[in-house]
Amino acid sequence: MSDVIPQIDESTRQRLIGRYTTVDGNMLRRLTAAGLAWLRTNQQLVNSLNVFPVPDGDTGTNMVLTMQSAMDETSKETNRSIGQVAHSIAHGALMGARGNSGVILSQIWRGFSRMLDDLEMMDVESMAAALSEARETAYKGVVRPVEGTILTVTKDIADEAEKAVKNGTHSAYELLERIVVAADESVQRTPELLPVLKEAGVVDSGGMGLFLILEGMLRAVYSLPLDQPVIGVQPLSALNLDNASEAIEPGQDWEVVIDFHPEPALDIQDFYNHLETLGTSIQVGEGDGIMRMHIHVPDKTEYEPIEYVKTLGTITNVAIENLMAQMAEQSSKQALDGIQLETIQAGDIATVAVAPGIGIARVFASLGVSSIVEGGQTMNPSTQEILNAFENLPTDKVIILPNNKNVVLAAKQVIGLTVKQVAVIPSVSVPQGISALFAFNKEGDFNQTVEAMTAALDDVQCIEITTATRSVEIDGVQVQEGQIIALLNGRLAVSGDDIEQVAKDVLALAKAGEMELITFYYGADLNARHANEIADDIRQIYSDQEIEVVEGRQPHYQIIMSIE
């Protein structure tokens, strides 16, 4: 049996089979809540599987929001019949369907509920029939179904359910177990059916989302926790330790990597559980009889993982690195390597942008900037640094985007120091700079381009969130030192103790509900998970707006937002 099913003893199994032969509305509601919780826990995992660069939002987030709407709807439902509960879930999923995967998910629920219409309880026959109807309904929604997606997984679980009932499965619990295994296998097969997945080395994100919902239901039956993400052993080649060191937080002072031969065979769950007591960023790989583990641990405990692994087998290799020293080195190097800047030819217009963080520099580069100067609020670049950034470019037409009001002046002084034709677009924030770049055309007429870019500055509103460095009262807003403050278009607008609340308040003030796109650049002081949590909360409020989350890595400002 697949490893998604935990090992349980036969008597427990028999008890579960007897206890859950049928499912009523209340049970379905509880199972759905569990499916949602488990999906939410693994939301970022699903998001990370997106291979299509279509700006359709993230699959994991879309499916969570769709299921959340389903859950909200059914929690209002007081009827206990399975038909009523299933219908309210389907209705909620329809109302909240977000993105492609959300629409398909809502169709699956719609088909599923149709078969249960007037039923009080669901037995295995009606469950299999409902799943078949879910499959039919899902496939009716598209003329050219693409296999290797959530549709295929839906088909495979419906087929499995029909087969199981024919073979005499008579308990809903047992059927769920078989469905979860079938879903897992189906998801693992998706790269064979859809080449684009194979190229990217991932499984289908929507299919994975559906599997997680079903697995969450099964986990609830086993009373397994739903708030810790999936763990698993990867092949050694897939172990990406370079990326793992990117998200370093306080308390992760040492990186320890140990290779060992486990003797006897390892219980992975126990192994993980113990590692979690030692540190974070845990990864385990396996290949050719060797296991490799990777962990981040706090200072003074860097030898503990070694002592622990010694008890599990023979250690063949150990590597310990001081992450804090590494981080200090990295940030002092001002690493702009790896950013692909726009190459220009004589006669083209070149743009120079001042960027406060590596992530923002990447965004600028992707929009056609030819040169980046690092700097911002507390590290204003000098006139000379800006000049150096473009003196060697093979063109004599240059546009500068200072992106900070303290830099505008230094940038303007450049005009008198060069023979090149230079214009400064007075952008006072990163969002303004980005907005201006959308009007940039390197082959265009110089004056027209400058005019268009300057006009584009006002297309966007800018929010900056930071920590107050002193107590002050400006424009009627009281601020204590250390509080979180938000500036709207450069003016102090909101203060508070909770970053999430401040973000919500300032968005309300900016009338974000009347806009279309909110882009959220999170800074070096905010970790990715926290940033995504805040963004998800904002998504709940502004469900009609597109919300994009970008790693800006700017210092001092936890969040910079553009609203347009």
Place this chain on the structure above:
Amino acid sequence: MTGETTYLGRITIAPKAIATIASQAALQSYGVVGMASKNFVDGIANVIARDPRHGVDVNAYEDHMSIDLYVIVEYGTRISSVAGSVANAVRFQVERAIGMPVSAVNVHVQDLRVSDTD
């Protein structure tokens, strides 16, 4: 005709070619069950266009284009989400194939197809 001039000569792409890409992308989008002929007044009994390209209007300008899509959507899906996904998919596929920015994709839902009522 959409085109660009290279040092070897000129490349032109007919709106019909772009319409083919757009209609294929639309038909692969979940929730879209057909393209509609944009001329309803033709009095055709069946709104579903026989050639899917009839449901696409391409307007090419100097350096960008806009696309109008006339689609039929499955009853029971959330139409705004379906339309949003179609617009994204069409813009992505056309820009990838043609290499010219698509400034707008307007999705016109002309009819719904009812497979099942609830």
